[in-house]
Amino acid sequence: MLLAALIGAAGAVGAAPAAEPNTQVPAGSRHYAASGFPDRIVASPAQDAGSGFAVAWRTAPLAQPPLLELAVAGDSPDMGQVQQLRASSQALQTENGDSQHHRVLIDGLQADTLYAYRVQGQGSWSAWQHFRTAAAAGEPLTVLYFGDTQNKNLSHVSRVIRQGWQSAPDARLTLFAGDLVSGGDGEDDNEWGEWFAAGGWLLPGMAVAPAAGNHEYFEEFEDTPQERRVLGKHWPVTFALPSNGAAATASTTYWFDYQGLRVVVLDGTSALDLGTAKAQASWLEKVLEDSAQAWNIVVVHQPLYPLRAERDSSVLASEIRPVLQRHKVDLVLQGHDHTYGRRADDGASLPQYISSVAGPKQYRLSPQARATMKPTAEDTQLFQVLRLDDKGLRYEARTATGRLYDAFQISRDAQGGKRFSEVTEGRIPQRDCPRPVSPKGRDDRCWE
Template identity: 85%
Template sequence: MVAVGAMGVAPAAEPNTQVPAGSRHYAASDFPDRIVASPAQDAATGFAVAWRTSTLSAPPLLELALAGDSPDMGRLRQITANSRILQSENGTSQHHRADIDGLQPDTLYAYRVQGQGTWSAWNHFRTAGAAGQPLTLLYFGDTQNKNLSHVSRVIRQGWQTAPDARLALFAGDLVSGGDGMDDSEWGEWFAAGGWLLPGMAVAPAAGNHEYFEEFEDTPQERRVLGGHWPVSFALPGNGAVATANTTYWFDYQGVRVAVLDGTSALDLGTAQAQAQWLDGVLADNQQPWSIVVVHQPLYPLRAERDTSVLATQIRPVLQRHHVDLVLQGHDHTYGRRADDNAALPQYISSVAGPKQYRLSPQARATMEPVAEDTQLFQVLHIDGKQLRYEARTATGRLYDAFQISRDGKGRKQFTELREGRIAPRDCPRPVSPKGRDDRCWE
């Protein structure tokens, strides 16, 4: 019998995508889609764009102009894209990348990308400004499941809460994968991102669900990066040699951001190589702030997680270079804690999607605040002297906040901001809709 309450029928777990079986709704066409911009290593002078079409007869162009108030775009700069083919359940698609350099800082540009006899809309993109110029950025934990149905509202609320945001960090597991609908899942992720993706500098980390198991259940079983990741984003390409497709760094308006690959570190033995690379990236950092993004948390929030390799190899580098924030995902709950011996780094794990796990007793004892059964996004306001962090729920309510202040000598002070936070949230269900007691929601 279906339960009925004051609001009607009780909701049940939904399919992972809105795509009916056998549908090729997200098949590539002559029209460009899945347009996403990402920062260059120096985000003040360049950015890159990735997009997708069906197979084209000639390399497509990106056209760029200074954004103005007239429909006359004036003199256009044309850049020829590099392209790669991808095969998926939706057929053949061609993925393109165009790198734009030599730009002016803090300048609004208009760009469009080409298909087969077609063009995209004109998109606006503003380059990063100077180091002391105020910056607002968004951070999203795992999206992964039901992107179009559930994640889209979190991304919309994030943009409505912080309409001046220029940079968006994603902590990995953008899609779930592995069910024969990978391309449709990516299609829904891009649909959920809407106009944010082509108009903002988007910097994702790869999660374990961006990988798949090759030769599964055989002695040769191994983790392999999925085919969508290398072609879906135009990332800086300056990472560790062992993880060239999934690690990178860039400077954005006073912040040095370094993105790691926790899956490769844990499962493919690249932790030491990534630690050495990160050490070099942070050693010459002239920016007043530093953020590291990695999918798997160094301090796990879910029971029976073991990320001790990250703790052993990566944490000493973070401590040595006084990193401010470590932004993570993976455990599908929320939790924040300081480093073992200092207020910084602050280690934060969050989840934007509807898949919700349960916190371990260890996480509850060592982290504050924590949350279950809560979709979240994070807003960071940064300038040369202050970093303010806010975690907000899918409806925009303040759940967590703190501030890091920087004096004239570079010394930093951490302050909790408790005013305006809503009450802590725990899972109210003994089991998930599918009867699992290790999850709160599917």
């Protein structure tokens, strides 16, 4: 009876699956409208993550900027001495009405210390959140990395983020490789609402460092000679990121140091479409040159080695790749092509260039990617776990159910030399798209 009921609800066995809407918000609903209660709370690292962090959040428009309260976390509900910090605020108007976004940079903190904070709304406060500052360089660090989330965040991405946290409960830092939402179609704010719903408690309790993808931009004056890429209204107000980026991309490039790791975030869309590749390369050169960290990771949305046919990232390859090679960057974490693939430059083991996807939008690999990358995957939602200290870095790519798909180790000797080795034990077999067309009948995609 149960099987029959399930078949009846889903349609006949073997029927083509129906394509889901991009959000779970019914037409006309303003479920994600801002209110007097603070929401969309997200923490991000300061430039020196051992001495500070930043918090951004949202409310309906307030008469004056709200407060953030901070205390050293303890075991009593009495928070003891509480510091109050006034936010800076910026208005935003969306399909869900007027909202106000707030941010506070907290500095002068003690390293490796658990703090409690909460943020204010209109006559209300958020829950108390815990956030631990970075420890000293060389202490073990676990990092989560997610490729594109982009589509159906609440429906499909939430399980990947939950599994990532369950697989790496000690993670302190989370990297997102861009295209957090899809954008357009008058649902930008609903999509951001679902991205925050999918992220749950991870976003306010961990250092979150995203890259901007092409879907964080929109096409202004589309289909006219004046057509151009413009950064969407949500990005500059949604995150409180370090203000140390390249001048040409001040709101979408930045860097920070976290426990022996330097992370540098680039803006591939601006580099490819707005002519800032040289400026970003010059800035990246200086940031990497000044790094005294044991590990250096670069995050950029568009892959320097594309995985999908008809992608052209040659500008990134010509301007950015030589800088990565010169400074022996360890990992380049990317998204954009909605498949999985890993490779190094010819004749080298580092950097390792990795492209991944956390969301349900799944493309097909090009023959070139299959020939030059190993492993690769289609039709697979993934997250990545990085575990590092001053002696080694272990990388794992795991599927939405937590199964190991890819792994390698980089060992570091006392002189700073590095040795790369594959880890093959425990990996599941190659995954390829099993269907000829997507639910919408597209043969260039595996899933929508």
